Amino acid sequence: MIRCVLTAACVACVVVPGPAPVMARASGFAAARAAAEDPAVEAGRRAMARAAAALSSLKSLDAAYEVEDVFEFDDGMNSDVTRTGRLRFERPGRVRVDGEDAAIVADGSTLRLAVGGDEKAVVSVPTPADAAGWERWFSERHELYAMDQVLLRVLVVDPPAPGAALFGGVKAITGSREEARGGKPGLRVNGTAHHDPSNPGEGEVGFSAWFDAATGLPGEWVLDRTEFMKKAREERAAIVFGEGDEQPPAVLKAVKATRIEIKAVDAPIAAGAFAGEFPGYAAKDRFTDVFAGMFDQQRALIGREAPDFRAKDLDGVEYSLNDLRGRVVVVDFWATWCAPCVKGMPALQRLQEEFAGEAVTVIGANMDKGAAPEKLRGWLEKRSITFRQALGAEGFAGSYAVKGIPHLVLIDAEGVVRDVKIGLKPGEGEELKANVRRLLKGEALATPAGTPETGVTNPRAEAEPAANEALARLTAEINPDRVREEKVGARVSVYDQWPRMLDLDGDGRSEFVAAEPDRMRVISADGRETRAVRLEGVRTNQPISVWHAGEVGGRTRFVTLTGRWNNQGAMLDATVWCHAADGALVWKHPLSVDEKTGARVLLTSGDLDGDGKGEAVALVNAYTTERFGRDSWMQKEAAAMLMVFGEDGSVRHSKRIGKSATAFFIAPADDQGPAAAVVLIDGRVQRFVLGGG
Structure with a gap:
C-alpha cells in the first residue's frame, strides 16, 4: 500500500515514510514570548532559547541519533520505521554522518556522498561555502530520505540562525515539566507548531521536546501530526468520496520522534574521521549514478x-x-x-x-x-x-x-x-x-556516454x-537474415507466469491462453490471431492471481481468483470467479479473509461427483499473520481446505484435509474407482473422493 506523509518538505509519498523536516529561516519565538506570564511556559521558552545558544556555540559534536516514524491506520496497514546513525562535525565545514544506507563526509573542501548496498558508489563535489549553499544542496538531494535532514540542517548548517531549523515552526508553548531521560535530568517542553513553517496558515501539529539540564542541548524532538492528518484526510474524503463509497483508511496515529544521544561536546574528533575514504566504492560523476540502485x-x-x-x-x-x-x-x-x-x-x-x-x-x-x-x-x-x-x-x-x-x-x-x-x-x-x-x-x-546529470538514461x-x-557475446546474431519477422500487430499486456496451451474452441488445436489484468488473452494455434476475453464483473485492471480453464457445469469455463495484499502478507477482497468462454459472469464466491487472515488458493476443475458436468474445485491454504520483529510479518499455517463449488457458486462440499498443501489435480474415474482430488499435503500424496459416509 502506498502511503503519503502530508509534509510540505517531502517531494514524494513513499511506502517507507521519509523524513518530515520542520524547517524555517525566521525565528519562531514570538508566540512563545507572548505567553510568558505562565511559569511553565516561561520555563519552556528559556529552555528553547538556551538550546539555540548552545547549538550556536558548539565547536564540535559527536552524537548518535535515532529517528522513528510511526503511522497507524484503521485498515491495519501500519508502519513503524526507525533509522539510526552517527553524526560528527567540527565547525567550520567538517562533517561526517553515517546513516544506515548512506554516508556524508565533508573535509572542508570536498563533500562526498556514499551509498552502500549491493552497488557501492560515491560521488564528490565541492563543500558548500555557507549555510545557504548547504540549504541549496539539501533541497536538490531528495534522495536523502535514507537519512534525517532535520539533524543535518540543525546541527551542521543552521548557524548563523541558531535553532531556526528546529524551533522556527513553533507556534505556541503550552507548558513544561521536569523530566529525567536516560538517567539525566531535563525539561520536557510541550506546544504546537506550524505544519509547514513556510505556510503558517496550512495547519498545526503538536510538538514535544526534551532538553538536557546540564548542557541545554535537545535530546528528543517529537512531532505529533495525528490530528492534522485526520483532518486533512477527512476533508479530502468529503470532496472525493460519495455517500456509500468505500472510504480511505482513517488515521489513528502519525508521530515522528527524533532522538539524539550526545557522546562528546567540543572534544577533538578522531583523526581521519573526515577523510572520506570508501575502499571498494565505485567513484561516480553524478548523484543520479550514486542513487541508481535505489x-x-x-x-x-x-x-x-x-x-x-x-x-x-x-x-x-x-x-x-x-x-x-x-x-x-x-x-x-x-x-x-x-x-x-x-x-x-x-x-x-x-x-x-x-x-x-x-x-x-x-x-x-x-x-x-x-x-x-x-x-x-x-x-x-x-x-x-x-x-x-x-x-x-x-x-x-x-x-x-x-x-x-x-x-x-x-x-x-x-x-x-x-x-x-x-x-x-x-x-x-x-x-x-x-x-x-x-x-x-x-x-x-541522452546518450549513455557523457550524459548530463539532468538527462535521462x-x-x-x-x-x-x-x-x-x-553481453555482446550473449546477444551476437547468427544468420539473422534467415529469420523473417511476420508482424501480427496485436499488443498485449501478459505478465502471467503460468500460461497454458488449451483447446478452448474444441477444434482439436490448442490455443495459447494467459491472464492479463481483468481479462484472459487467447492467441490462436498458428499465432496469427489474438483476442481478449474481458471478464465481466472484475474491476478494471484488477490482476488475476490464479486461474484455470476447464469444464464446469458441462461447458468450458474460466475459473479465476482476484484479491489484493496488505503489508502483513494477507490477501484482502479474495474472490473466486467463474466465467463463460466469452467472459460472461456465471458466478462469484467471496472467500472469508481479513487483515490478519489470508489464503493461498489453487484452482482446477473435474467431474468429482460423476454427473458428467464437472465442478470447480479450490485448494485453500488458510493462514494467519503475526508480527515478526519491528517491521516484518510471518505467516502461520492454519489449515488446508478442499472446496467443491456447485453450479451456482455455492460451496457444495468442503473438508479440512491437513495443514499445508502445495499442489493438486483431479484424477478421472477409472475401473478401480471414482474420480479423486489428488493432493500433495503435509509432505505426502493423498486422494480424496466424494460419496463417503
Whole structure:
C-alpha cells in the first residue's frame, strides 16, 4: 500500500515514510514570548532559547541519533520505521554522518556522498561555502530520505540562525515539566507548531521536546501530526468520496520522534574521521549514478515498451495506453491525499496547455481507491486541472513498479519509456517540457556516454567493459537474415507466469491462453490471431492471481481468483470467479479473509461427483499473520481446505484435509474407482473422493 506523509518538505509519498523536516529561516519565538506570564511556559521558552545558544556555540559534536516514524491506520496497514546513525562535525565545514544506507563526509573542501548496498558508489563535489549553499544542496538531494535532514540542517548548517531549523515552526508553548531521560535530568517542553513553517496558515501539529539540564542541548524532538492528518484526510474524503463509497483508511496515529544521544561536546574528533575514504566504492560523476540502485526497478523500464493499461476517464470512457500510440505521453501517478502530488499538478497542467495543439497527452493516473468520478471532477475543477484522468490506477501501478507518488513516466510516440521520475522537484517541470519537445522532434534524450546529470538514461546502460563484452557475446546474431519477422500487430499486456496451451474452441488445436489484468488473452494455434476475453464483473485492471480453464457445469469455463495484499502478507477482497468462454459472469464466491487472515488458493476443475458436468474445485491454504520483529510479518499455517463449488457458486462440499498443501489435480474415474482430488499435503500424496459416509 502506498502511503503519503502530508509534509510540505517531502517531494514524494513513499511506502517507507521519509523524513518530515520542520524547517524555517525566521525565528519562531514570538508566540512563545507572548505567553510568558505562565511559569511553565516561561520555563519552556528559556529552555528553547538556551538550546539555540548552545547549538550556536558548539565547536564540535559527536552524537548518535535515532529517528522513528510511526503511522497507524484503521485498515491495519501500519508502519513503524526507525533509522539510526552517527553524526560528527567540527565547525567550520567538517562533517561526517553515517546513516544506515548512506554516508556524508565533508573535509572542508570536498563533500562526498556514499551509498552502500549491493552497488557501492560515491560521488564528490565541492563543500558548500555557507549555510545557504548547504540549504541549496539539501533541497536538490531528495534522495536523502535514507537519512534525517532535520539533524543535518540543525546541527551542521543552521548557524548563523541558531535553532531556526528546529524551533522556527513553533507556534505556541503550552507548558513544561521536569523530566529525567536516560538517567539525566531535563525539561520536557510541550506546544504546537506550524505544519509547514513556510505556510503558517496550512495547519498545526503538536510538538514535544526534551532538553538536557546540564548542557541545554535537545535530546528528543517529537512531532505529533495525528490530528492534522485526520483532518486533512477527512476533508479530502468529503470532496472525493460519495455517500456509500468505500472510504480511505482513517488515521489513528502519525508521530515522528527524533532522538539524539550526545557522546562528546567540543572534544577533538578522531583523526581521519573526515577523510572520506570508501575502499571498494565505485567513484561516480553524478548523484543520479550514486542513487541508481535505489530506483533500479523503476528505471529498468527505460528503453522498454511501456506496459499497456486500460482505464476509464472522468466521463466513463474506457481507453488504453496503446490507443495513444503516435503521441508523447506523460503518465503521472497521483492521489488527492498526497501533498507533493497536488503541488506538482499545476506544472503538468501548464505542460498540457503549452502543447495543446501537438501530439502530447498528460494522463493523471489517480490512485484514490474507490473515488467517485463526479467528486474527483469537482476536486480537479477547483484547482483548474483539466488533463485527462485514468481512474483506478492502483490496478496497474504495479506494472510500473510504483513505490511512491508522485511517480512520472515519460513515453515516446512509439510507446517506449524514456524517463521515470520519483517526485517532482522545483525546476523539473521545465526540464520535463524540454524533454517532451525533444521527443516530439524524434531526438534522443541522452546518450549513455557523457550524459548530463539532468538527462535521462538507464543507469544500467553504463555497464563495465567486461559486462559489455559478455553481453555482446550473449546477444551476437547468427544468420539473422534467415529469420523473417511476420508482424501480427496485436499488443498485449501478459505478465502471467503460468500460461497454458488449451483447446478452448474444441477444434482439436490448442490455443495459447494467459491472464492479463481483468481479462484472459487467447492467441490462436498458428499465432496469427489474438483476442481478449474481458471478464465481466472484475474491476478494471484488477490482476488475476490464479486461474484455470476447464469444464464446469458441462461447458468450458474460466475459473479465476482476484484479491489484493496488505503489508502483513494477507490477501484482502479474495474472490473466486467463474466465467463463460466469452467472459460472461456465471458466478462469484467471496472467500472469508481479513487483515490478519489470508489464503493461498489453487484452482482446477473435474467431474468429482460423476454427473458428467464437472465442478470447480479450490485448494485453500488458510493462514494467519503475526508480527515478526519491528517491521516484518510471518505467516502461520492454519489449515488446508478442499472446496467443491456447485453450479451456482455455492460451496457444495468442503473438508479440512491437513495443514499445508502445495499442489493438486483431479484424477478421472477409472475401473478401480471414482474420480479423486489428488493432493500433495503435509509432505505426502493423498486422494480424496466424494460419496463417503
